[in-house]
Amino acid sequence: MLIMLLTVLAASHMCSRPVRVRFAPSxxxxxxxxxxxxxxxxxxxxxxxxxxxxxxIEDTDRERYVEDAETDITAALExxxxxxxxxxxxxxxxxPYYQSxxxxxxxxxxxxxxxxxxxxxxxxxxxxxxxxxxEAEHGFxxxxxxxxxxxxxxxxxxxxxxxxxxxxxxxxVRMKVAPESSIRxxxxxxxxxxxxxxxxxxxxxxxxxxMPTYHLANVVDDHLxxxxxxxxxxxxxxxxxxxxxxxxxxxxxxxxxxxxPLILSPEGGKLSKRDAEALGIPVxxxxxxEAGYEPEALLNFLALLGWNPGTEEEVFSLEExxxxxxxxxxxxxxVQFDMDKLRWFNEQHLRALDLGTFTARVAAHADxxxxxxxxxxxxxxVCALMHERVSFAHEVFTESRYFFEAPTSYDQKGVKKxxxxxxxxxxxxxxxxxxxxxxxxxxxxxxxxRDIADxxxxxxxxxxxxxxxxxxxxTFGPSLFAMMEVLGRATxxxxxxTAIEELG
RNA sequence: GCCGCGUUCGUCUAGGGGUUUAGGACGCCGGCCUUUCACGCCGGUAACACGGGUUCAAAUCCCGUACGCGGCACCA
Numbered sequence: 001m002l003i004m005l006l007t008v009l010a011a012s013h014m015c016s017r018p019v020r021v022r023f024a025p026s027x028x029x030x031x032x033x034x035x036x037x038x039x040x041x042x043x044x045x046x047x048x049x050x051x052x053x054x055x056x057i058e059d060t061d062r063e064r065y066v067e068d069a070e071t072d073i074t075a076a077l078e079x080x081x082x083x084x085x086x087x088x089x090x091x092x093x094x095x096p097y098y099q100s101x102x103x104x105x106x107x108x109x110x111x112x113x114x115x116x117x118x119x120x121x122x123x124x125x126x127x128x129x130x131x132x133x134x135e136a137e138h139g140f141x142x143x144x145x146x147x148x149x150x151x152x153x154x155x156x157x158x159x160x161x162x163x164x165x166x167x168x169x170x171x172x173v174r175m176k177v178a179p180e181s182s183i184r185x186x187x188x189x190x191x192x193x194x195x196x197x198x199x200x201x202x203x204x205x206x207x208x209x210x211m212p213t214y215h216l217a218n219v220v221d222d223h224l225x226x227x228x229x230x231x232x233x234x235x236x237x238x239x240x241x242x243x244x245x246x247x248x249x250x251x252x253x254x255x256x257x258x259x260x261p262l263i264l265s266p267e268g269g270k271l272s273k274r275d276a277e278a279l280g281i282p283v284x285x286x287x288x289x290e291a292g293y294e295p296e297a298l299l300n301f302l303a304l305l306g307w308n309p310g311t312e313e314e315v316f317s318l319e320e321x322x323x324x325x326x327x328x329x330x331x332x333x334x335v336q337f338d339m340d341k342l343r344w345f346n347e348q349h350l351r352a353l354d355l356g357t358f359t360a361r362v363a364a365h366a367d368x369x370x371x372x373x374x375x376x377x378x379x380x381x382v383c384a385l386m387h388e389r390v391s392f393a394h395e396v397f398t399e400s401r402y403f404f405e406a407p408t409s410y411d412q413k414g415v416k417k418x419x420x421x422x423x424x425x426x427x428x429x430x431x432x433x434x435x436x437x438x439x440x441x442x443x444x445x446x447x448x449x450r451d452i453a454d455x456x457x458x459x460x461x462x463x464x465x466x467x468x469x470x471x472x473x474x475t476f477g478p479s480l481f482a483m484m485e486v487l488g489r490a491t492x493x494x495x496x497x498t499a500i501e502e503l504g
Numbered sequence: 505g506c507c508g509c510g511u512u513c514g515u516c517u518a519g520g521g522g523u524u525u526a527g528g529a530c531g532c533c534g535g536c537c538u539u540u541c542a543c544g545c546c547g548g549u550a551a552c553a554c555g556g557g558u559u560c561a562a563a564u565c566c567c568g569u570a571c572g573c574g575g576c577a578c579c580a
Binding site: 024025026028058060061063064122124125126129130133137138139140141170172174187190193194195196199201203204206207208209211213214215218233234235236237238239259261262264266268269270301304305306308310311312314331332333334335336337338340341342343344345347351386387388389390414418459460461462464465468474475476477478479480 | 505506507508509510511514515516517518527528529530531538539540541542543544572573574575576577578579580
């Protein structure tokens with residue numbers, strides 16, 4: 001009863017404002033797979049509640065800035081189909097959407113904290129901080145216990161502080177965390193989380209270059225942009241108390257927090273770039289695009305990596321995901337990346353496409369396989385036969401290359417198993433009969449073959465298998481007769497005679 | 505080291521006091537279909553980390569241990 005009441009209250013609280021979420025990548029590298037999942041969950045929540053999905057570029061780190069990272073990130077989002085309602089280029093009412101362009105804006109909020117005594121100036125150099133960290137046995141923390149030993153506006157006389165600032169001495173602004181309480185907050189996926197505030201350090205809010213740190217900028221922007229739900233990776237959980245404190249200092253209502261479980265490597269450890277590459281797992285979203293994954297399949301896989309719909313359904317389109325999504329069905333434990341399952345999702349999404357769409361997806365890879373002038377109708381016929389047989393669209397050009405050029409070799413094992421002594425005679429008879437046919441179709445090719453088998457007193461397989469070998473060079477593939485109709489009579493006959501010569 | 509979060513088949517997960525001989529999916533194995541291969545269908549393999557407690561009853565609640573992951577920057 002009480003729980004129900006609380007749930008209703010919580011729900012009404014949540015719904016009091018329209019849902020606004022943001023994906024806030026830093027242009028310090030290309031969009032990676034974990035980032036895409038974070039973006040996806042934000043996107044899904046926004047779409048589910050007819051809310052707004054904001055893209056904000058957190059470019060406050062000038063040291064690690066990567067020139068083409070932003071282009072990669074937006075290209076990856078576009079490839080995936082995660083469109084944003086506000087952000088760079090599309091604009092919006094609460095911009096700018098680059099933190100670097102909001103630099104001046106943070107200044108007033110820092111001043112507000114300084115005035116209210118929740119922040120102070122600190123002049124310690126990176127070198128002295130490093131030195132303190134090195135000499136400390138169990139790590140150094142700039143906090144209530146140590147701030148008295150440092151050079152800051154709490155230890156220095158006011159005149160000295162003013163003098164140094166006027167003189168242009170570099171300084172940072174730190175938040176002043178009171179040690180006496182414990183900070184607790186509700187995480188949508190984990191429930192109540194609490195930290196002892198003496199473990200929270202006096203985080204730098206404003207760097208000496210005048211840029212805000214993530215912690216300050218993120219809180220100020222989320223408030224100014226009216227963000228209702230902060231959905232981000234679990235790596236942010238330990239710094240959330242700082243953010244809660246900042247909301248408190250500013251007198252703002254914090255958004256709901258949801259910290260997503262991290263994606264682990266298939267071997268259990270963390271998915272570092274190096275490990276992933278060693279295991280053959282692409283890390284960058286652009287690598288998935290390049291490897292030929294269907295964007296919807298990747299998204300579907302990622303959605304189910306940490307979330308489940310509560311039903312046994314697994315294959316979803318992006319629209320269906322948005323419909324089914326809810327934050328309270330997001331799990332809280334780390335999840336291992338499974339390439340096999342991803343591939344399965346890719347197959348499922350490929351097969352869900354109608355033939356025309358599938359063909360178009362396949363055609364997009366033609367150039368890369370040196371087949372830029374393939375006839376569309378012909379390709380569609382090939383695709384009809386290969387649709388259920390490939391895991392990736394581009395495999396039509398690799399797994400069934402023989403539709404586009406004569407086989408250059410014959411599978412050794414296949415020859416040994418299927419090319420018997422009577423094969424040349426049988427194929428030769430079959431080829432001749434095919435040439436004599438009025439109309440060459442799947443049906444007549446089959447009937448002709450069976451007639452010849454009967455005439456020679458052997459099973460149809462005796463001809464079927466060597467013929468397949470002659471046409472494709474391999475022992476597997478679509479129905480032989482359907483294949484023959486697509487290849488055409490002339491090609492079939494020619495390849496059969498070539499095989500007779502080659503294999504004897 | 506300290507702080508936090510986590511732990512159900514190999515993997516993703518359902519279940520959150522009795523409805524469970526713990527369900528589904530991927531993978532793997534077998535079968536059916538098919539004179540190929542795949543698709544599809546049917547079946548099988550396989551899990552509540554460990555130890556205490558609470559309770560008539562624990563995968564489910566509590567405590568501890570182990571292990572994993574994250575964090576401890578003028579990086580995000």
